[in-house]
Amino acid sequence: MGTTATESVPEPKYWQLRTVLVRTIEQEFHTGEVLPNERDLAARFGVARATLRQALDQLELEGRLVRRRGIGTLIAAPRMGVPVAEASARDTWRIVDCGTVPATAGVAAALGVEAGVEVHSVRRVRMMAGTAVGTETLYVPVEIMPHVPGFLAESSRARAMLKQFQALPIEGESRAVELGVAEEEQARLLERPPGIPVLVLTTRYAGEDGILAAAVSTYRADNCKLTFGEAGVEVRAAS
Template identity: 55%
Template sequence: MGTTQLETVPEPKYWHLKTVLSEALDSEFAVGEILPNERELAARFGVARATLRQALEQLELEGRLQRRRGVGTTVAPPRMGVPVGSAQGAWPGAAGDAWQPADCAPGTPPAGVARMLETHPDEQVHIVRRTRVSQGQPVAAELLYVPMSSVAELTGMDAPSGAARARVVLRELARHGLEGQDRAVELGSARADDAKALDRLPGAPVLVVTTRFLAEGRTAAVSVATYRADTCRLTFGDSGGVEIHHGPQRQA
């Protein structure tokens, strides 16, 4: 890893250093290799340790590095992408859906979701909580908002609670003929519940995918799925499916 003159670079020093380090990770370091300590790196590049830490934190955020107490900073391994979200013709919980139901309870949706569902702001809906794990690591958490009218057969029914109730709601929802779905993706910050589910700190950057499921000429359910922005890259193909890729893209 060579040195570089940073004083004349117009962009922030840590950002330029991050670029230099990123190129070195691709050409000079193997997956799992431990980087030199902060003192050595700072001396090599002629920067303050605070500047170096900013660059390392950014690379960790982008999934290029892993920093573990007692081990040091290592080069993160490239990980295989896995399919996320239902296919265009399938409801949540359909065969092949890797999301795991965790809980279900009645509650009031956020105002934006209520508008999408065309329900009264104070009207309660079923809120299904689901999680997604890849390679033993939590990578996404989902809240699926289902109006009572979409699963009317549950009215007055002594349905079980928790994950069992979630499966019942999903099964009843699937009785409708799915007419289509649309998605939107935006950058957000992890709320307390999401941060806990994803093993991140509150406020950590996340990718939020909002999906509206259509049936019988109306919105039958809305999914708000939160993905870890430090390990996930979302790509959309011709099939309309979503994939999450851990770590940086390694292809040309």
């Protein structure tokens, strides 16, 4: 409603610039097209390159742009919808490794156990459209799954862990989503530099007597839109 016309403090240049760029790319560019290079754009708008880059940073965070070193700045494709509900399709996941280690403080909190308790962990990468969109580490206390065979090759052991996990008497799940940045480990798995923004999804699997397992997933925030669909209510956005 009446937005005050009086700006006691004029908006920063990079934000004005972003607004102009949003309009421009919505009206004059299509997915995959290349913007003029940063030096030209900065000159055209009469700002320093650093200021222009601040505006582009915003647009990249919104998923409107993709910047590729050595190539240029492109209009991004719409974000992929990544279903977070239980999925059967195992082939969209690639197992990375697994292990059995004492729980860190964070993991222990998610599992509702004491820090240091031994837990199994399986790390996977989620693939969509040929690219890595997310990582997941599943944690299950050894007490919950005591009979994981130890003599197998790592990939076989990981599969055994997942199979046992899927057989657990899970009664419910609770999830949380927050913003984070990819550290070295995740960044490598996502094939991106460290520091890229990610959506961090924490899932807790509850049984009758408490938490049976927990998973921490990171999804590329530039690429991905996490979807929580109730199976019956899926909407056909495709047309």
